[in-house]
Amino acid sequence: MPNWKTLLLRLAGLVQRYPGTIAAFGFISGVISFLTVERHEGFARGIAIIMLVSWIWLVFEQATRQRLAQRFGWTIPTPVLRYATQLIHQEGLFFVLPFLYVSTTWNSGQALFTGLLGAAALVALVDPLYFKWLSSRRWLFLTYHTVTLFAVLLTALPLILRVPTGNSYKLALGVAVLLSFPSLADLIPLQARWRKWAVVGLMLALGAVGWFGRLWVPPATLRLTKVAITTQIDSRDMEARNSLRTVGPAQMRGGGIYAYTAINAPLGLREHIYHVWLHNGREVDRIALDIQGGRKEGYRAWTHKQNFPADPRGRWQVKVVTDAGQMIGTLRFQVEDAGPTPAGP
Known part of the structure; x- marks a missing residue:
């Protein structure tokens, strides 16, 4: 097991030393998927599936750490987790940006949504901003995580499942809100009953904001x-x-x-x-x-x-x-x- 820890720490060191390569990979994969979606649908779907699986892992990474600790007696080193989370955010954001850029109506409120995601991608590139400013503010980090997950789902679902854009919006919003539960539960411990209702209320509020704000969200694949x-x-x-x-x-x-x-x-x-x-x-x-x-x-x-x-x-x-x-x-x-x-x- 120490060998695995050493390897993971080395990988984390490489990511820290060359942070731009991860973002470049996410952006290039997004551009390739965008360019090939009409003629090489299978390849584009494959990239979208990889992005979605990586997000599912990120959502359940805390439970995965606990299970590994119980079963094998070791945990994934914290630096590895920090940079893995940054990597997934970079890949996801730079994957969706090529789709959003061409589908945005720039003289409308959609420019704000795409612009915010572009700013979020830049934050993921700059370590001081990402680790010292964003990650240290738990509520802000959770908002960042949920919005980015929503954008990835919005782009990936029509490619993977051929779900019409209207249905994919509802599904992406529902999944993003549902998967926000572990993060909200971590932010607001559920020992008291009122706290459980507070988490449910926050989830419903997230869903309502996402639904009424749909006019400002570009249809990523159209x-x-x-x-x-x-x-x-x-x-x-x-x-x-x-x-x-x-x-x-x-x-x-x-x-x-x-x-x-x-x-x-x-x-x-x-x-x-x-x-x-x-x-x-x-x-x-x-x-x-x-x-x-x-x-x-x-x-x-x-x-x-x-x-x-x-x-x-x-x-x-x-x-x-x-x-x-x-x-x-x-x-x-x-x-x-x-x-x-x-x-x-």
Whole structure:
């Protein structure tokens, strides 16, 4: 057994000496998974499974230490555990960032969520910040751990299980909240009954915050590859014939308006999404679409709106959202008396 301890301590020393290599591995694996998810689904799923298994180990590492101590009479050295935890945080965060970067709508609240995860990844890289500032504040460390686990699950579940994004959000949130129980129980000892209820209340609060904040969370495995507001669709080639930035009221009522979108999704993934039409910030229509993943250029689909308010002039938006309410992207156009204006390049 001393040989194992020596080996583990040496590994911890190497990680401490070259901390950037772990983060680089996590980032490279994320990029490879992102690039290969359409054509080499099995490889991408394999990386996602490795990430998920490592997180499961991290959640139950304390129970694993106790069992090893009872059965073999030795425990994993503390430095090894510290750096193993840092390693998993680095791998997880740098794995999900390539997915989140391309799926984030940057002029929305989603930029805050992705930006926070980017900042969390940088904290995991800097030992003084990670060990002296983050780890020493138990409540902050547990929050950091739970949010990162949620992001990993959000990205990994559609790749592993082919779960639609809306369902994967609910499942990721439920699993993250459930797996937060050991950490919360450690933070608030359960000897008294009121403390047990306090832990349950905290778990419910975490779930509520995660659910009501879903509009600010990008759908990690979905992204828009092409969009257009148009008056004509080439149904044979499934392409928009023109792309408009402004439309005249008469033209709008004459043939209606198409919202054209091409959405990239992993191979084998089927999604139920919505085009939500808004006029001056007020929802006026919600049209359902079914898409299927696997096409590199994105699954092409459109909605055709022909019914409009008596005065359609003003600011229009078409929000593309999942069935759980996560926003994939937004199309914008103006209705003005001046008539149609082509969209810029």
